[in-house]
Amino acid sequence: MKGFKKLTLGALALTLSASASLAATEVRIMWYSDGNEGEVLQDIVKRFETQNPDIKVVIDNVAFGVIKDQLPVQLEAGRGPDIVRVVELKSQAKHWLDLRAHLKDAATFEKSFSSTLDWMRDDGSNALPGFMTQLTITGPLVNTTLFEQAGVPVPGDKATWDEWAAAARKVAQNQKVPIALAFDRSGHRFMGPAISMGAKVIGPDGKPALVDEGFKAMAQRIADWHKDGTMPREIWGGVAGTTYKGANDEFVNGQVAVYFSGSWQVAQFSQKIGDKFDWSAGSEPCGPAACTGMPGGAGLVAVKYSQHPKEVARVMEYLASEPVVREFSERTLFLPAHQGVAAKGVDFKSKDPNVKKSLDTFLKATQSASPLALKMQSYKWSGAIYAAAISRLGQVVSGEAQLADAYVRIEEDIKQKVAEASR
Amino acid sequence: MSIVSETRGQAPSLSIVLAAPLRLVMGALNAPMSFVQRRFGLGGMGAVFLAPNMLIFGVFVLIPVAINLAYSFTGGMAIFFGERHVVGFEQYRTLFACGDYTQPATCREDAFWQSIHNTIFFVLVQVTVLVLAALGTALVLNREMRSRGFWRAVFFFPVLLSPVVVGLIWKWILQRDGLLNAVLVDYGFDRTLWLAERNWAMFWAIFVSVWAHLGFYALILLAGLQAIPRDLYEAAMMDGTGRLRTFWRITLPLLWPNLLVVITLALIRAVQIFDEAYVLTGGGPGTSTLFITQYIYETGFAHVLRNLGLASAASILMGVVLVGLTLLQLMASNRRNREGNR
Numbered sequence: 193m194k195g196f197k198k199l200t201l202g203a204l205a206l207t208l209s210a211s212a213s214l215a216a217t218e219v220r221i222m223w224y225s226d227g228n229e230g231e232v233l234q235d236i237v238k239r240f241e242t243q244n245p246d247i248k249v250v251i252d253n254v255a256f257g258v259i260k261d262q263l264p265v266q267l268e269a270g271r272g273p274d275i276v277r278v279v280e281l282k283s284q285a286k287h288w289l290d291l292r293a294h295l296k297d298a299a300t301f302e303k304s305f306s307s308t309l310d311w312m313r314d315d316g317s318n319a320l321p322g323f324m325t326q327l328t329i330t331g332p333l334v335n336t337t338l339f340e341q342a343g344v345p346v347p348g349d350k351a352t353w354d355e356w357a358a359a360a361r362k363v364a365q366n367q368k369v370p371i372a373l374a375f376d377r378s379g380h381r382f383m384g385p386a387i388s389m390g391a392k393v394i395g396p397d398g399k400p401a402l403v404d405e406g407f408k409a410m411a412q413r414i415a416d417w418h419k420d421g422t423m424p425r426e427i428w429g430g431v432a433g434t435t436y437k438g439a440n441d442e443f444v445n446g447q448v449a450v451y452f453s454g455s456w457q458v459a460q461f462s463q464k465i466g467d468k469f470d471w472s473a474g475s476e477p478c479g480p481a482a483c484t485g486m487p488g489g490a491g492l493v494a495v496k497y498s499q500h501p502k503e504v505a506r507v508m509e510y511l512a513s514e515p516v517v518r519e520f521s522e523r524t525l526f527l528p529a530h531q532g533v534a535a536k537g538v539d540f541k542s543k544d545p546n547v548k549k550s551l552d553t554f555l556k557a558t559q560s561a562s563p564l565a566l567k568m569q570s571y572k573w574s575g576a577i578y579a580a581a582i583s584r585l586g587q588v589v590s591g592e593a594q595l596a597d598a599y600v601r602i603e604e605d606i607k608q609k610v611a612e613a614s615r
Numbered sequence: 616m617s618i619v620s621e622t623r624g625q626a627p628s629l630s631i632v633l634a635a636p637l638r639l640v641m642g643a644l645n646a647p648m649s650f651v652q653r654r655f656g657l658g659g660m661g662a663v664f665l666a667p668n669m670l671i672f673g674v675f676v677l678i679p680v681a682i683n684l685a686y687s688f689t690g691g692m693a694i695f696f697g698e699r700h701v702v703g704f705e706q707y708r709t710l711f712a713c714g715d716y717t718q719p720a721t722c723r724e725d726a727f728w729q730s731i732h733n734t735i736f737f738v739l740v741q742v743t744v745l746v747l748a749a750l751g752t753a754l755v756l757n758r759e760m761r762s763r764g765f766w767r768a769v770f771f772f773p774v775l776l777s778p779v780v781v782g783l784i785w786k787w788i789l790q791r792d793g794l795l796n797a798v799l800v801d802y803g804f805d806r807t808l809w810l811a812e813r814n815w816a817m818f819w820a821i822f823v824s825v826w827a828h829l830g831f832y833a834l835i836l837l838a839g840l841q842a843i844p845r846d847l848y849e850a851a852m853m854d855g856t857g858r859l860r861t862f863w864r865i866t867l868p869l870l871w872p873n874l875l876v877v878i879t880l881a882l883i884r885a886v887q888i889f890d891e892a893y894v895l896t897g898g899g900p901g902t903s904t905l906f907i908t909q910y911i912y913e914t915g916f917a918h919v920l921r922n923l924g925l926a927s928a929a930s931i932l933m934g935v936v937l938v939g940l941t942l943l944q945l946m947a948s949n950r951r952n953r954e955g956n957r
Binding site for chain 2 (some may be wrong): 261264265268269280283370424425426429430431432433434435437442445447575576578579583586587589590591592593597601604609612613615
């Protein structure tokens with residue numbers, strides 16, 4: 193009889209504990225990873241769950257393609273995860289949850305990420321939908337070993353685009369490497385240099401007004417550098433339309449003197465290059481108007497169709513807190529968007545001296561990005577602008593079109609996209 | 616009669632034991648099938664048996680085609696049909712707005728017309744080369760030779776590869792520091808940017824596509840060659856007919872039904888070219904290897920601002936071309952059958 197009682201009590205205790213754990217509210221995060229950030233997030237979330245036993249956080253690790261292609265359909269249907277890591281923040285702003293009413297300290301949240309909140313909310317809105325998990329910025333990556341061997345100094349602060357191109361050419365000729373200057377085939381990558389040259393991009397009426405003297409100055413340089421062999425034809429001229437193409441493999445293989453790409457390459461270059469040669473981020477090349485790269489990055493946002501907005505807000509507030517953002521940035525080698533963390537500096541956890549040097553340079557570049565470059569991240573038509581610029585300039589590089597025709601086509605393409613999207 | 620009574624006095628044979636569950640199932644189906652036959656009549660049973668396939672075909676093919684057609688009459692960026700604006704034939708008008716169709720640069724959607732030009736060129740050259748190469752390969756593989764099975768496997772092997780893998784392999788061979796350039800430089804030649812030169816890129820897109828699909832079509836033709844009665848060749852040989860005449864008068868006419876299938880399948884597949892070419896050249900340099908399917912993909916899905924209406928209209932036009940090609944094949948096949956029956 194005693195044994196039966198014990199068994200009954202045990203079963204009861206088990207049932208109660210099971211129901212307690214069942215009572216925990218589930219918050220699902222849809223997440224994609226470029227590097228080790230998924231593992232870092234998992235560690236952080238485990239700690240959150242220990243401190244908050246009433247919330248269970250489930251991380252759904254998915255491919256980037258799922259976020260790009262399937263998430264929009266889910267959101268349009270009024271479904272989706274509770275929280276999602278996403279790059280297309282502005283265009284999907286109507287689906288994000290305003291956390292302001294649910295946060296313990298909305299003011300601190302807002303202050304910490306004030307420079308990037310417009311990137312993820314509708315124009316004129318003051319919603320707090322989430323925060324940037326990392327900032328990125330475009331800029332030059334330099335094979336410093338090649339520069340040293342060629343006896344050419346790496347261009348410093350305030351060096352112009354022409355000086356960078358000349359230095360890269362000298363190094364390539366001296367060291368007999370095939371590519372002097374590689375440049376990601378992307379409208380976003382092109383826009384920073386164009387702004388540096390004086391491109392205004394946005395007209396007084398707020399509509400795109402891309403083709404001006406500043407834009408033409410950079411476009412002309414791109415065309416000339418392809419003609420004289422400074423840039424390789426197979427990157428910009430190698431594919432059609434808006435297709436992205438980079439020169440990662442070429443840089444890793446030591447065949448590129450200067451590669452204009454961005455801060456997101458640092459972790460993988462460290463891993464792939466190892467101690468084969470020294471490399472580093474360089475200062476942002478200058479034009480007459482600015483010395484700016486293009487900022488960007490991915491954000492973590494709450495979805496307004498969540499059934500548990502309060503719990504979602506608690507998770508978000510924890511993940512956006514200064515110590516968590518600091519740890520996340522130090523371990524993932526991502527630049528922090530948290531202004532407090534950025535201001536105090538980040539001790540990036542890497543034994544590779546090239547990493548720390550590069551990330552410090554990029555971090556400095558994020559703080560000196562031009563206001564227009566920052567604004568482009570929250571500009572409704574930036575996607576249309578990037579697409580038109582890269583597809584038409586790609587045709588010029590491949591010899592299919594002249595610059596003058598490309599300018600006309602770029603304007604037409606943007607007008608058509610704006611009209612279609614404004615229906 | 617029961618199984619037991621059939622096999623009384625001796626152990627039941629293995630086939631009877633194995634057939635027992637089948638007979639049970641058939642017995643169980645007997646009543647419902649009798650009901651269905653009574654309900655629809657013997658003539659309607661064909662439709663009943665076809666219904667499951669037609670249901671799958673309808674759900675996965677016909678309904679998407681209908682949705683696609685409906686989307687082609689809408690505009691805007693919304694994903695769901697109900698939120699889109701009906702624009703009538705505007706998307707088709709945009710596609711057809713052109714000063715001179717032979718000059719894509721004069722068209723409003725110049726990339727669409729460039730992709731049509733590229734696709735037509737690709738289809739004409741690729742299908743011709745592919746069919747001739749497949750025929751030649753089948754003729755060679757049909758001959759008595761040492762290790763015939765091995766050679767057949769060699770030609771068929773690329774068919775087993777995924778198109779993306781095919782594209783990647785050839786990209787590694789053809790890129791700036793690829794295998795081909797390494798060999799050429801070793802022999803003292805200059806490095807060539809195979810995928811960055813307009814004419815070379817198209818050449819390689821066609822070559823790789825032929826290489827990848829040759830085995831499949833050669834196999835169909837090989838089956839056709841093996842079905843030709845040997846005595847016809849023996850009779851021709853006894854009459855002293857030459858090889859070329861034998862080929863024209865015996866092989867080609869008797870192989871024609873298989874050739875027709877090969878030509879039609881190759882045509883349809885060539886019009887739909889996407890994956891290998893996309894991985895290999897990405898449509899470049901410029902738009903020199905941009906094919907219609909990639910144009911549809913780029914317009915509908917690759918841009919941040921997805922133009923589903925325009926992409927749908929382009930895919931409907933492509934569908935019309937494919938239906939036309941299929942009808943041509945059916946007409947040719949029917950004509951051949953009628954001639955054969957006379």
